[in-house]
Amino acid sequence: MEVAAHMHEIVKVYPETGNRANDGVSLTLRRGEILCLAGENGAGKTTLMKVLYGLEVPDSGSIHIEGVSQHILSPLHANRLGIGMVHQHFKLIEDFTVAQNVTLGSEPRKFRFGYDLRRADQLVDAVIKEHHFSIEASDKVTSLTVGQKQQVEIIKMLYRNVDILILDEPTAVLTEQEIVPLFTTLRTLADNGKSIILITHKLQEIKNLSDRVAIMRQGRMVGEFITSEIDEREISRLMMGQSISLQLNKVPYSKEKRPIITCESISVVKRNQERPLLQNVSFTAYSGEILGFAGVSGNGLGVLEAVLGGFLPISSGHIEHNRIDISRRDTRRARRDGLAYVPADRIKVGSASGASVAENLIIASRRQFSRFGVLRKSAMREHAESLLQKFSVAGSPHMPLGTLSGGNIQKVVLAREIEQYRDYIVFSEPTWGLDVASGRFVYERMIELRNRGAAVLLISSNLDEILSLADRIAVLYRGSIAALISGEAIHHVTKEELGSYMLGLACQKEYSHG
Amino acid sequence: MVNRSDKIHTHPYMLRSAIGPLVIFSLALVSIIILSLLLSKTPGRTLHYFFLGPVQSTYYFGNMLNTAIPLIFGGLGISLAMRGGSFNLGGEGQIYAGAFVTTMSALTFSTWGIVGAIFSLILGAVIGGLLSGFSGFLRMKWNTNELITTFLVSNMVILVVNYFVAGPLKNPETNLIATKKIPESFQFSRILEPSNLSSGLYLALIAVVLVQLYLYKTKSGYELRMFGLNAMFARYGGIQAGWYQVWPMVLSGALYGLGGGMVIFGTYFATVKEFSAGMGWNGLAVALIARFQPVAVIPAALFFAYIESGARNAMLHSDVTFEIASIVQALVFFLVTSSVLQQLGTKRVRL
Numbered sequence: 063m064e065v066a067a068h069m070h071e072i073v074k075v076y077p078e079t080g081n082r083a084n085d086g087v088s089l090t091l092r093r094g095e096i097l098c099l100a101g102e103n104g105a106g107k108t109t110l111m112k113v114l115y116g117l118e119v120p121d122s123g124s125i126h127i128e129g130v131s132q133h134i135l136s137p138l139h140a141n142r143l144g145i146g147m148v149h150q151h152f153k154l155i156e157d158f159t160v161a162q163n164v165t166l167g168s169e170p171r172k173f174r175f176g177y178d179l180r181r182a183d184q185l186v187d188a189v190i191k192e193h194h195f196s197i198e199a200s201d202k203v204t205s206l207t208v209g210q211k212q213q214v215e216i217i218k219m220l221y222r223n224v225d226i227l228i229l230d231e232p233t234a235v236l237t238e239q240e241i242v243p244l245f246t247t248l249r250t251l252a253d254n255g256k257s258i259i260l261i262t263h264k265l266q267e268i269k270n271l272s273d274r275v276a277i278m279r280q281g282r283m284v285g286e287f288i289t290s291e292i293d294e295r296e297i298s299r300l301m302m303g304q305s306i307s308l309q310l311n312k313v314p315y316s317k318e319k320r321p322i323i324t325c326e327s328i329s330v331v332k333r334n335q336e337r338p339l340l341q342n343v344s345f346t347a348y349s350g351e352i353l354g355f356a357g358v359s360g361n362g363l364g365v366l367e368a369v370l371g372g373f374l375p376i377s378s379g380h381i382e383h384n385r386i387d388i389s390r391r392d393t394r395r396a397r398r399d400g401l402a403y404v405p406a407d408r409i410k411v412g413s414a415s416g417a418s419v420a421e422n423l424i425i426a427s428r429r430q431f432s433r434f435g436v437l438r439k440s441a442m443r444e445h446a447e448s449l450l451q452k453f454s455v456a457g458s459p460h461m462p463l464g465t466l467s468g469g470n471i472q473k474v475v476l477a478r479e480i481e482q483y484r485d486y487i488v489f490s491e492p493t494w495g496l497d498v499a500s501g502r503f504v505y506e507r508m509i510e511l512r513n514r515g516a517a518v519l520l521i522s523s524n525l526d527e528i529l530s531l532a533d534r535i536a537v538l539y540r541g542s543i544a545a546l547i548s549g550e551a552i553h554h555v556t557k558e559e560l561g562s563y564m565l566g567l568a569c570q571k572e573y574s575h576g
Numbered sequence: 577m578v579n580r581s582d583k584i585h586t587h588p589y590m591l592r593s594a595i596g597p598l599v600i601f602s603l604a605l606v607s608i609i610i611l612s613l614l615l616s617k618t619p620g621r622t623l624h625y626f627f628l629g630p631v632q633s634t635y636y637f638g639n640m641l642n643t644a645i646p647l648i649f650g651g652l653g654i655s656l657a658m659r660g661g662s663f664n665l666g667g668e669g670q671i672y673a674g675a676f677v678t679t680m681s682a683l684t685f686s687t688w689g690i691v692g693a694i695f696s697l698i699l700g701a702v703i704g705g706l707l708s709g710f711s712g713f714l715r716m717k718w719n720t721n722e723l724i725t726t727f728l729v730s731n732m733v734i735l736v737v738n739y740f741v742a743g744p745l746k747n748p749e750t751n752l753i754a755t756k757k758i759p760e761s762f763q764f765s766r767i768l769e770p771s772n773l774s775s776g777l778y779l780a781l782i783a784v785v786l787v788q789l790y791l792y793k794t795k796s797g798y799e800l801r802m803f804g805l806n807a808m809f810a811r812y813g814g815i816q817a818g819w820y821q822v823w824p825m826v827l828s829g830a831l832y833g834l835g836g837g838m839v840i841f842g843t844y845f846a847t848v849k850e851f852s853a854g855m856g857w858n859g860l861a862v863a864l865i866a867r868f869q870p871v872a873v874i875p876a877a878l879f880f881a882y883i884e885s886g887a888r889n890a891m892l893h894s895d896v897t898f899e900i901a902s903i904v905q906a907l908v909f910f911l912v913t914s915s916v917l918q919q920l921g922t923k924r925v926r927l
């Protein structure tokens with residue numbers, strides 16, 4: 063088969079964190095094939111595709127499209143070269159019709175300046191007919207379902223005559239019934255000579271749809287395989303890799319432990335959602351242990367974080383803190399009762415970049431830093447200075463947080479929450495966006511907390527992290543706990559085994575819920 | 577917008593951040609000169625009155641300062657709302673209602689002396705705060721857009737006050753459509769005769785200091801600012817989100833209402849029909865120039881008052897018409913509020 067695109071030795075380093083998102087990655091896409099790009103979160107799949115689509119400029123490496131070397135500078139440029147991308151989050155104008163959305167940016171002209179609406183409808187209808195989509199050009203986007211909106215995104219690319227179509231986790235937002243027609247469409251497109259790259263970490267999709275699969279791990283390409291020649295377990299093993307021992311100084315797991323946080327069959331149901339976001343989740347977090355929650359994104363890790371953080375009320379079940387029922391507690395109450403919580407999104411949730419470092423550091427303990435409603439500025443400054451020193455943050459109390467580097471902002475959030483901790487602390491994806499050294503620093507603090515007797519709840523999609531830190535591991539799959547690994551088993555559990563729980567290939571019997 | 581302005585003001589290189597305002601100021605000067613040359617037959621005379629008119633006599637100078645008083649209150653009102661992440665477009669109605677209620681209260685409690693005066697001003701502030709707080713409440717309850725509700729409520733309130741001023745509460749002794757005059761003991765003293773400037777100016781300056789202290793030195797001010805900077809972060813930190821959708825609006829409206837009362841006590845002494853038209857919007861312009869920094873509201877209001885009174889002077893003493901003066905004013909404010917120009921020198925502007 064002819065080669066549609068070839069990426070050679072792509073290197074992309076994010077200067078803010080020094081993170082090597084792509085470390086010499088090569089990828090070949092053949093004409094008329096469906097290629098699945100698989101890998102864990104943070105493996106560098108999306109970065110690689112952003113490079114191909116002109117959203118990121120690589121530090122080194124080369125790209126050949128149809129055999130010609132190209133420097134792709136922008137999505138517009140990529141479009142002209144016949145490359146299109148459908149993002150996970152749709153970029154549509156809700157109040158416009160399908161035709162208006164599709165033609166946006168390359169509208170058919172009337173008398174050079176005018177917008178020929180009728181012609182736009184005709185052109186878009188032609189594309190819809192040609193590919194047998196179920197919508198009409200004159201439909202308003204607001205009235206469409208999620209699956210139909212995705213069709214609009216695909217039509218947008220087809221209208222621009224792309225030959226290479228990239229889809230970023232297209233099924234993440236779709237219901238089961240919507241996935242089938244999408245796959246049919248993609249297959250037809252491929253048969254008609256379009257080349258398709260699908261970013262995914264769902265094994266079934268890879269098996270059902272793709273001709274070939276390329277697997278990435280930690281910024282590197284593990285390999286490209288013909289899908290029919292590789293089985294799901296092998297793909298899973300390659301995605302997860304061998305575990306890397308982090309050599310952390312953990313004191314033996316204490317036997318005298320008391321329950322701190324207990325969740326009893328909690329469920330979260332949201333309207334318009336086919337299945338519950340969390341279903342019958344039960345666990346107890348004890349003092350002096352790290353309880354790890356593993357899972358692939360979209361399987362309930364984020365929901366669990368929101369529940370523990372008091373952002374999302376549970377629909378049923380109950381939560382206890384030191385045997386006191388806290389099921390109906392919001393963040394405000396939870397904070398008063400000693401919630402310490404490092405959110406996954408340290409920038410949007412965990413900090414205010416426009417406020418000073420000192421101001422960021424007192425958000426949860428502001429009562430301590432005010433007397434009769436007046437802020438104690440000198441106490442705030444001293445507090446900030448001591449924390450900055452303790453966590454070796456490069457910055458000073460009065461600087462706006464936004465002027466610090468990414469790694470330092472994360473440390474500020476971490477310092478605040480560790481300082482805030484009373485008997486339990488929630489870490490969600492604590493090392494996202496951190497370089498290795500900073501990550502290690504976080505791990506050491508976490509172990510320290512555990513050794514001091516804290517109940518540490520670690521929510522993470524990074525298996526290396528979970529395996530080297532957690533004393534017990536709960537694996538979430540589709541909103542339920544698929545497996546709980548504890549006791550002796552924790553010492554022999556492999557990534558491969560965890561991976562099979564995470565990807566739904568296996569399930570511990572006592573935790574299955576049909 | 578709030579985020580950006582914060583960055584600029586706390587930037588370590590303060591000298592660099594002065595580049596933007598300087599460029600704006602020079603551009604404004606140059607454009608005023610060019611416009612005068614183009615549009616006036618006597619450009620020298622026009623420019624003379626435009627630039628020197630407001631400062632050449634005590635009368636004009638005092639009147640200019642007097643114009644700045646409601647602008648300071650309005651500018652503070654908008655700034656407070658913006659710092660808390662809300663928008664208050666109802667200044668027009670809040671000033672007018674505040675002025676009206678203050679007038680009526682002063683007439684009712686005319687025998688109470690200083691207590692009556694203070695009470696009347698407070699009542700004006702309360703009505704402004706309620707009007708604007710109502711929009712905040714709607715936002716908290718049903719997630720309505722306070723931008724629209726403040727505006728609509730304000731328009732409605734103006735009509736209601738108009739009814740009272742022109743109808744049941746009209747003073748039959750004058751030809752003006754106005755209420756009765758408040759007793760003389762309630763009127764602020766003049767501080768720069770023969771101009772209209774009243775001692776209300778001191779109160780305006782005190783208000784600036786109080787708002788600045790509130791925002792940056794109190795716990796409530798801290799919570800308000802955190803909510804305005806990042807509502808998600810505030811919620812995560814345990815700040816009551818509902819309250820801070822209402823509270824900044826209440827404060828904002830109260831400042832507008834108080835501003836209205838100030839104008840009554842200092843300048844008009846009676847609610848004249850639609851006397852405050854434009855004050856609310858001008859307060860918004862002042863807040864934009866000040867980039868929602870309470871302390872910067874003083875120079876911004878003075879600048880606004882200067883340009884306005886310069887335009888008025890040029891109109892009186894040369895061939896410049898009202899329309900031309902307005903165009904000049906609009907151009908200056910257009911330049912001043914350009915965030916691209918403001919950021920010159922502080923960071924690379926991405927277009």
